[in-house]
Amino acid sequence: xxxxxxxxxxxxxxxxxxxxxxxxxxxxxxxxxxxxxxxxxxxxxxxxxxxxxxxxxxxxxxxxxxxxxxxxxxxxxxxxxxxxxxxxxxxxxxxxxxxxxxxxxxxxxxxxxxxxxxxxxxxxxxxxxxxxxxxxxxxxxxxxxxxxxxxxxxxxxxxxxxxxxxxxxxxxxxxxxxxxxxxxxxxxxx
Numbered sequence: 001x002x003x004x005x006x007x008x009x010x011x012x013x014x015x016x017x018x019x020x021x022x023x024x025x026x027x028x029x030x031x032x033x034x035x036x037x038x039x040x041x042x043x044x045x046x047x048x049x050x051x052x053x054x055x056x057x058x059x060x061x062x063x064x065x066x067x068x069x070x071x072x073x074x075x076x077x078x079x080x081x082x083x084x085x086x087x088x089x090x091x092x093x094x095x096x097x098x099x100x101x102x103x104x105x106x107x108x109x110x111x112x113x114x115x116x117x118x119x120x121x122x123x124x125x126x127x128x129x130x131x132x133x134x135x136x137x138x139x140x141x142x143x144x145x146x147x148x149x150x151x152x153x154x155x156x157x158x159x160x161x162x163x164x165x166x167x168x169x170x171x172x173x174x175x176x177x178x179x180x181x182x183x184x185x186x187x188x189x190x
Contacts, residue, residue: 002037003037003179004034004176004178005036005073006036006039006073006075006076007038007039007040007041007069007070007075008023008038008039008040008076008078008079009040009041009042009066009069009078010022010024010043010080011080011088011090011091012044012081013042013044015044018147018150019079019081020042020079021150021153021155022112022143023077023078023079023111025168026109026143026168027168028168029164029165029172030109030168030169030172031168031172032168033168033172033173034175039069040077041069043066045062045065046062046063046094047063049063050066056097063094066094067094070094071098071103074106074175074178074179075106075109075171075174075175076106076108076109077109077111078108078110078111078127079111086126087126087127087130095130100134100135104136105135107136107137107138108136108137109138109168109171110123110138110139111167112127112143112145113145113146113147114146115146116147116148119144120144123142123144127142128142139170141166145157145160
């Protein structure tokens, strides 16, 4: 049985990044529960050509590799910094290029970071409708962290850390269940 592929995608455009730290924390929490082939990608790796592409065919190779990783993953941890109550425009632009069928039924954990607590509902009012459009299987626990939850780039707030562990556990359980079901189905077909 191959390990499920878990891709973390952070919409940060610079490093260090609180959003990438949060995406990575959920990814690591999932990996602590079950054996996963996991990696974190961000917009730094996608390169500057992502925003200039109007179609998939216009994506430069680095940005295309990020898009392919999203579509080929068995599960996702997605995160964006919050600006004016929503995910970034570049985050939305990337998902405008994702094949709508590629995320159907795919487990997705949602995270976001912002300057303060007033943006916390972004996960419910912006992210969930987007991934609902794709038919993605969104885990129940989303994670939002504000600037005050980090100290020198490290997530320190106990409540947010507990939500990270909960989200990672939910994602891991779902990926493990899907992998076991696929394995049983494959064995029965042989």
